[in-house]
Amino acid sequence: MPAIRMRLGLLSAALTIALASTSAFAQKGQYDIGATDTEIKIGNIMPYSGPASSYSVIGKTEAAYFNKINAEGGINGRKINFISYDDGYSPPKTVEQARKLVESDEVLLIFNSLGTPPNSAIQKYMNLKKVPQLFVATGATKWNDPKDFPWTMGWQPSYQSETQIYAKYILKNYPNAKIGVLYQNDDYGKDYLKGLKDGLGSKVSMIVKEESYETTEPTIESHIVNLKAAGADVFVDLSIPKFAAQAIKEAAEIEWKPAHFLNSVSSSISATIKPAGFDNSQGIISATYLKDPNDPQWKSDPDIKAWNAFLDKYYPEANRADAFVVYGYAVAQTMVHVLKQCGNNLTRANVMKQAASMHDYVVAGLLPGVKINTSATDFAPISQQQLMRLKGDSWERFGDVINSDVGG
Incomplete structure (x- = not known):
């Protein structure tokens, strides 16, 4: 009898290993928390209230753009789950919301959270947790520090x-x-x-x-x-x-x-x-560094025509005279580009690797001649501007x- 029990135990162990292997092979790719075969969770923190609430249209535009991407089939078959919280432009509240996104919502990354003081408050936490703090909505020079903060990257000119x-x-x-x-x-x-x-x-x-x-x-x-x-x-x-x-x-x-x-x-x-x-x-x-949709010279521009068509369908209540709507549209495209480049390797490390591997990437909405470039030693995607x-x-x-x- 002991020998039979042992053989049954070995059979059970073998079956468990086989099922685990089958499950692994059934997945499309490699994942960290926040990504699966069907979903990519993206966190965001915006001042929907408080002294900087005029920037809140950025988060609303991004949500609309991700809705567009999802309606078109998602990213490599995965739908974006965009979770955006209000911090009132208050750093202590930003810390609270970042912890909620990372530890409770279990997002893959935090994208384009707004403001220098708010992002400064969570920078060490994000890097300690090794969660991408990607394309922060602030031009502080400190975001271009891949040596000390390899999980934080800016987007706009410094x-x-x-x-x-x-x-x-x-x-x-x-x-x-x-x-x-x-x-x-x-x-x-x-x-x-x-x-x-x-x-x-x-x-x-x-x-x-x-x-x-x-x-x-x-x-x-x-x-x-x-x-x-x-x-x-x-x-x-x-x-x-x-x-x-x-x-x-x-x-x-x-x-x-x-x-x-x-x-x-x-x-x-x-x-x-x-x-x-x-x-x-x-x-x-x-x-x-962005096209002004209210400037007559862009009236027939393909980028602005596409932007207007996007707003017509996904964000019709948007104020089209607001430059922040163009900003949200452009930075959301950059995020989608990086996730597409990740393919089926949706680990946090690969997200940062792809974000740091853009060469002369052109985003709809940027001025002619303005291109996005990054590398492992340069976390400043945009470095061109024009006076107006x-x-x-x-x-x-x-x-x-x-x-x-x-x-x-």
């Missing part, structure tokens, strides 16, 4: 490179300028400020006044008054849309008319310019597309 472009323009066109700076008192604002100072170099003394604000302040009017009082005739405005609109209105009200440079993250017509008033905003200079000036009710680009690599 803040420092953008303000270096402004600095070069100011030095050439306003050599005797007295510069006043408004910046948000956090990593986002300080990163932009560093780029400006680096760009000015030995002429950094041209900055006659720096004013920082907190996102909890109801208004930044007093800061604008202080900049005017300092005698500034060039205004470098490094603020998010809510405060950028306030700055433009206040400058008009106190009849301060400096040459005005506005950071690109607040260049939205609907979120910043329209609330500030078109009359108050004429001549403001900013930078861009507000004229009438739209932006008018001028000059060449500039390679804006920091130090370049």
Whole structure:
């Protein structure tokens, strides 16, 4: 009897191994948590409320784009399960939502979460967990650090490179300028400020006044008054849309008319310019890497036609004057491209490998000549921009597309 029991035990063990092997072969590919034969779970954190809520349309656009992809059959036969939470632009809440996405929802990755302070709050956690923090919606230079943070990657041009472009323009066109700076008192604002100072170099003394604000302040009017009082005739405005609109209105009200440079993250017509008033905003200079769908020159452009068709079907209530809708459309395409390149190897390591292997990738919605390039040592996908000036009710680009690599 003992021998029979042993043979039955061996038979049972062999059957278990056989079933496990059959199950493994039945799967299409290799997976980490968050991916299966039928689904890819993508996490996202957006400020659907709070001082940066104007950016929330990015998350809504991304959700609509993934719905489009799913309707067309998904990615290599897998449907995207896009889970997006609100953090109110509050870093402690971002930490809470990131933990929920990783540990409870068990997403494969977190994609395009918005803001420098929020992403800074979860960067170490994401890298410790070895979960991709991919294409973060912030231009802080710190996201391009593959050596220390191999699981974090940016997408848009860096803040420092953008303000270096402004600095070069100011030095050439306003050599005797007295510069006043408004910046948000956090990593986002300080990163932009560093780029400006680096760009000015030995002429950094041209900055006659720096004013920082907190996102909890109801208004930044007093800061604008202080900049005017300092005698500034060039205004470098490094603020998010809510405060950028306030700055433009206040400058008009106190009849301060400096040459005005506005950071690109607040260049939205609907979120910043329209609330500030078109009359108050004429001549403001900013930078861009995206096509403006409201610019007549793109009326017959295939990219913008495809964008409009996408919105008609999947996000009809979208404000088509909002540049953030184009942004969401473009970055969502990049995410889909990376997942397609992963094929049937949907491990977190392979997601990062594919994200770091893009060469001259062209995304619908980017300006002509702007291409995405990454490598194992370069986690800055986009490094080209073009200056633009507000004229009438739209932006008018001028000059060449500039390679804006920091130090370049």
